[in-house]
Amino acid sequence: MSIKMEPSVNVLGGRLAPCSRDPITGFFRNGMCDTCPEDQGSHTVCAQMTDEFLAYSKYLGNDLSTPRPEFAFPGLRAGDQWCLCASRFMQAHHEGVAPRVVLRATHQRAMDVVPIDILKIYATDID
Numbered sequence: 001m002s003i004k005m006e007p008s009v010n011v012l013g014g015r016l017a018p019c020s021r022d023p024i025t026g027f028f029r030n031g032m033c034d035t036c037p038e039d040q041g042s043h044t045v046c047a048q049m050t051d052e053f054l055a056y057s058k059y060l061g062n063d064l065s066t067p068r069p070e071f072a073f074p075g076l077r078a079g080d081q082w083c084l085c086a087s088r089f090m091q092a093h094h095e096g097v098a099p100r101v102v103l104r105a106t107h108q109r110a111m112d113v114v115p116i117d118i119l120k121i122y123a124t125d126i127d
Contacts, residue, residue, distance in 0.1 A: 005034050009108045011116055017104040019046035020081040023074050033083040033107045041085035042113060046105035048124060049080045053092060053099040062088070081105070086113035093118055100124045 005028065008016035021031040027039040033046050047053070054065045054076060064082065067075035076082055081102060090113055092098040101122040110119065120126065 003036050003038050005036050006107075006109065008032065008034055010104050011106050011108050011111055011119055012103055013108070014104065016107060017046075017102070019083050019102065019105040023076065023080060023082070025081065025083045027083065033105060033110075035107050035109050042087065042109055043083040044086050044107035044110035045084040045089040045114065045119070046081055046102040047084045047089060047098075047122075048100040048102065049076050049078055049082060050097075050099050051078045052097050054078070056092060056095065056097045057088070060088075060091075086110045090114050090118070093122075098122055 010016045016032055018031045019025050019033050024031055026032050026034055027043040028034050033044045035042060035044050057064050064076045089098060101119050102125055103119060103123050104125050
């Protein structure tokens with residue numbers, strides 16, 4: 001059985017831009033916030049990490065800052081971009097610790113969980 005990637009369309013209706021290739025991110029580890037039905041967490045929000053968000057995520061049990069060489073994961077630092085689960089982003093928004101978002105690199109499926117108006121509050125790439 002092969003995994004079929006959904007069309008690479010961002011929340012603005014355009015072509016999905018890369019989120020990060022250093023460190024490499026995404027459900028498919030292709031640097032993009034592409035998704036598919038097998039992506040249960042909907043890793044679709046391209047977020048720019050902050051120390052506050054990384055501490056929050058670690059507190060909730062998802063330590064994104066500690067390197068895990070066995071998974072070729074260097075650990076994230078403030079300023080790194082990463083494809084976050086849409087539900088974790090929404091949770092961070094409600095707690096007041098949501099990171100900035102790159103809309104051009106955020107997959108349209110993120111809007112199944114996070115309204116576009118909320119994503120735009122944190123946007124780094126719109127006026």
